[in-house]
Amino acid sequence: MATVEQQLREALTVFITASASRDSAEIGAALNRVLELEHQVDSSAPPMLRHYLERRSYQKALDFLNTNRPETETPQCGH
Numbered sequence: 601m602a603t604v605e606q607q608l609r610e611a612l613t614v615f616i617t618a619s620a621s622r623d624s625a626e627i628g629a630a631l632n633r634v635l636e637l638e639h640q641v642d643s644s645a646p647p648m649l650r651h652y653l654e655r656r657s658y659q660k661a662l663d664f665l666n667t668n669r670p671e672t673e674t675p676q677c678g679h
Contacts, residue, residue: 609666611630612658618630
């Protein structure tokens, strides 16, 4: 079974692809899936991932998941 982060990576990919195609029905379904998975991300998830999800920076969240950055990174934007 895929982890929440793997499922989130897939859902974010679908969402970003749907956004590029401007298919509103697909965007809505994909966004609902992302939000569902976002609620499953627990406090042990990397701080940067949680930060991107909280800020709805979905492209950055996907980039983070794809680069496998260290989990010790913390947001540097002053929030």
